[in-house]
Amino acid sequence: MSLAFLSPVAADDVAIARSPMERMAKAAGAEFEVRDGWNVAVRYAGETAERTVAWADVSHLRKWEVEGQGGEFGVARREGDAWVCPLTSDRALVIGGAEPSPTALDVTCNYAALTILGPQARETIARFCALDLRPQHAPPHSFRPGSIARQPGMLVVEAEDRFLLLFGWATAEYMWTVVADAATPLGGRPAGIETIETIEATEDTDA
Amino acid sequence: MSFLLTCPNCGTREVTDFGFGGEISARPTARPSLRELGEYNYFRRNVAGVQREWWFHRSGCRAWFIAERDTVTNEVLLTELPRGPGSPESVA
């Protein structure tokens, strides 16, 4: 028997995959586009580039569990579009990009995800997470599994002031509430993935 | 109680990140008497001092590991991954 049932890839384009934060994003004014079979919040009404902190639903990022790939603990390797995050000495979580190998286990829907970015991102996360994210202790590419808002989670420091948070799919509505509540008083607002892509492109150019 | 533990996979975290599995005790290898079985199931040494014990990184990698901790001071002397059957902590 196949393990295809684990994967959010539908056999036809009738079934559109949905993030568990879709309702929250919609209520916050998100505009959606279907991308690779996913209904994705691409932008928000009135969204501007200027921000202290923003959060974006990136639950549609594909995730795989791969065996036999460890790596340096606490460090996520960038491989193409993917982050390879070592969970144990012989097991890693691959976030984003294409399927890394035919034996990789599709765990996309085990983890919902938010990107939190901006100069107040670290301060926002400090409101609900005890991880030490000071730059000297968690430089870019750091990988930190640990408690996020009292739930099991994982955090990738994607760049200076930019963090990728992973948490259980079923806890997503709660997480959105927590993140929005922490970020809003600091001037935060939700962002669509177009914003993320723009920043990514800029960073690539800078690099 | 708010001490730190170092998960062998993930690094140092607040103790609230972890689940406690209790002191390491040896599971009987041969058919035990009722008394031996009862002692294994219900009796604990409960030492005041250094103890080897199980911890589970519940909020992180969700792996079990072993810690040596002073139960009086909560000083954690070491943490390590279990070494499997035949090792001192093996209950099999």
Next chain:
Amino acid sequence: MSRLPPQPGERIDRQSVLRFTFDGKPVEAFEGDTIGSALFAAGRRTFSRSFKYHRRRGLLCCAGQCPNCIVAVDGAPGVRACVEPVKEGMRVEHLNAQPGLELDVMRATDLVGTRFTPPGFYYKTFIRPRRLWPLYEKVLRHAAGLGVLRKEQADREWRTEYRRRHADVLVVGGGIAGVAAAKQAAAQGADVVLVDEGQVEPVPGVEALGRATALGYFDGMVPVWQGDTLHQIRAPAHVFATGAIEQPLVFAGNDLPGVMLSGGALRLLERYAVSPGTRAVVVSTNDRGLEAAARLHDAGVTIAAVADLRASATEATRALQTRGIAVLQNHTIVAAEGGKQVTRATLGGVEGGNGAAVGGNRAAGAGGNGAGAAAGAEVSFECDLVVVSGGFAPATSLLSQAGARTAYDEARGHFVLADLPPNVFAAGEVAGHADPDAAARSGERAGRQAAGGSPEDAADQPIEQAPTAVPPPVAGQTHGKCFACLCEDVTAKDIKLSIDEGYDSIELSKRYTTVTMGPCQGRMCQLASIRLMAQETGQSLQTVGTTTARPPYISVPMGALAGRPFQPAKRSAIHDRHRELGANIKWAGDWRRAYDYGDPQQEALAVHEAAGLIDVSTLGKLLVRGSEAGEFLDRLYPNRFSDLKPGRIRYGVISSDAGRIVDDGTICRIDEDTYYVTTTSSGAGAVEEWFSWWLADWQMDVRLTDFTQGLAAVNLAGPKAREILGALTDLDCSAEAFKYLDAKHATVAGVPCLILRIGFVGEVGYEIHFAAAHGEHVWDALMQAGREHGIRPFGLEPQRILRLQKMHILVGQDTDSESTPFSAAMPWIVKLDKDADFIGRWALEHYAQEEPAARLVGFTLGDGYVPTEGAVIIDALGAPAGQVTSARFSPVLDRVIGMAWVPAPLARDGATVAISDQGRTVSAHIQTRPFYDPEGEVLRS
């Protein structure tokens, strides 16, 4: 009005007038005033009524240390007026006095006499007659406690925040030493946080938190309360520069308004330009008290008398003498008298003392510790202010929490730091460096070390300070009440009484009298109570020792500790559909679940008559892979899975090594090396931990992946289920092709699914598992396809009815930590003929031989009464003999059914048992076979 002309360094802005109310009456203040300074300037002397005797209390420390000025601000109780800045329009109210501060009826407790409220009064007095306790309780509840929480508190717009902060060095205390430590640590490159209860000057490169109180020390984590934020600061090294706390003296009437610590009087004068009084009597054990007298004199306060407990004059004495003020050496105060405030103070001689040596001798001398103090001729002075200084005790509370040890210093008459744990440093006055230069040097040194640097130089020996006298534990007891503890109204006599009654250790006496347990947390009373204990028991102070310092260091609103009001909740990927359908949504473990959609009975009937759809995404779902996966499961379950054929499903019960039922679920073999294990919803996390624990130990070739949240699951059940499913998939769903306990992989409505044919609810049923991202899509497709067949969504409650009809147990509901597979009527699940060992084997071998005392059975009831879950099964004599675990009305059977633990001899068809429930007794008929479809014909069809 007692506002003075501008004072050098005053902290008020006389141009900016603020207005607030106290007990409804308007009060004016200057910007920079505290509530306390403004009220005092406006003439108020009584700030609170005491806890037990409702005596008047006034400003004492003016530093937020004592309990005397605690008020409510804008409805929130527990605010210290003396340090709380005035804000325009704030509403300040007194606490603990009815009807008002100036006339308090509970004052009777003081006037009637001390006999009325000794320690242990409640326990001694209100134990009989017992039947009157409800009445007593009502009165006592009203009399106890300080302040009232507003009823509308829950709706209050008050945002509190947690903030985690990691630092290299945390410095507590922003005085000379603390600032020096922070600067030095930052200069070494450390990431430094500096906190202080008061305003703190900015320090470059340091995060300085002002008006922020460190609440305790928890294994390196220090919670710091700052307004609406609770900073949780974790640092590997700490510098405590917490200073010293001026101690009061214990004498008759020492709690009267107008009795003030020297530091308090000076703060009023220097910071707020408020004269603390017009005519003062000053009593001191040390130079600082004498210096305060000089400054009050210079500010225009008449100094009526000065008593110095020391025998010899010092520089400070001579400074007073040059002002024409005489100092009575070897004298102390024995009584303060007055009505609304102090009007007279009586001084008396101290027996034979000479400065510091007095205390030393007393501490060592058994029984004679201060006894007979203040003998000799007494002299009285009219005054409206008594300034006392009983010495400065190091504020070691946080350091003690961090593991520091203290030792009694006989020369200084208080406890000093003796031993510090690694990476904990003390600087400034708390470490004995009262001199400003020495304090700064000790701060630099501590900061350097905390930042990982070497100490570089040897620590300064504390500079020789002018001697200080050790005051007698109590003076003037014959004149009236002498308070050791202001917070809890504990007198010197109360402590003596507690010792007489056998509470002769400081920790016991503390618990009995509640001394040190009030809002001041021992700042004002710890040393006093130890001295009294030493005197009464004849022990040295070192032997008596201190009580354990515990957090919180200051009273803190519960709201600040609680943080934001969010509770983690799990929701299925289909949750929004349940909301839209108007489901009754409740907590089920850590999930939010649809209990029903308005009519559980009809929902259950729909499953029997047409089809029902239930969201079972909450089930635990584990993928177990590897060459030894089958053997692994054989070791974890009492039954076998290595011989399960791919594409087949088997029920499993997990047992502990004690043979008790831990969880249950279905296991499907997907292929040779892959199993799909479902667990109960509530047991999902525990089973995953259980599996990975044994795997960590056995180290088999097995990999576990938890898909509980990643997969949605629905159960489509009922006579029309086959047809509905068939419309959405190419799979042959016929009874022949897709048998009971078969598992198939197929596309349903375009989504790849694992379909398990199982029968938890007793009708033909398909449990469909698929990626959570498609939750709503598959749900919608099934509801759409089922519409013409009369499909209904059903919730957890109808599912419970349906499963009860089949006597399918709910682990944790029908079983408890005593239940075994044998007693729970599932002996067939235990395969003791397995060759290999498995968890629980030895215990189960034992239980297989033994008749259990109680067995789990079904029962029916005739008269329509549904017993409460937990109702008691009683035996012929009316004694408890078991309990009901589940009971429901079954609409399809049209009667009440249930499950219960009954004595084993009664666990047979046809037996009757009596159920005692809510005052009635009903007779139930035992049934051991399922109530609905006992042969499983419907299920397998």
